[in-house]
Amino acid sequence: MRAAGSGDADAAATLARYHDRLARALTSLIHVLDPDVVVLGGGMSNIPGLPEAAYALLPRYLFAAGAGSDPVATRIVRATHGDASGVRGAAWLWPATQ
Secondary structure: OOOOOOOOOOHHHHHHHHHHHHHHHHHHHHHHHHOOEEEEEOHHHOOOOOHHHHHHHHHHOOOOOOOOOOOOOEEEOOOOOHHHHHHHHHHHOOOOOO
8 A cells, every 4th residue: 555655556556456356346246235335344444545446436347337327326335443343243242141
């Protein structure tokens, strides 16, 4: 991330490729499940601008998106508690009597 942000062309190309592949993967999810929102979690969700970059690329791959069609309705957001969201959820599931 630091290298891409400081102008390293190879790092920037790698980040752009990651954004594109994430958008393609999310497109498959959206085509099958039609969710209202996709929540990104884990360490990679800490990448600045990741939800926005993936969302911007969705129209390239969605069947319903394209010239003159409605905008993409599925939102892409970062987990509220960042990369600790999974751990927090697991802690909530742990019985209080243990």
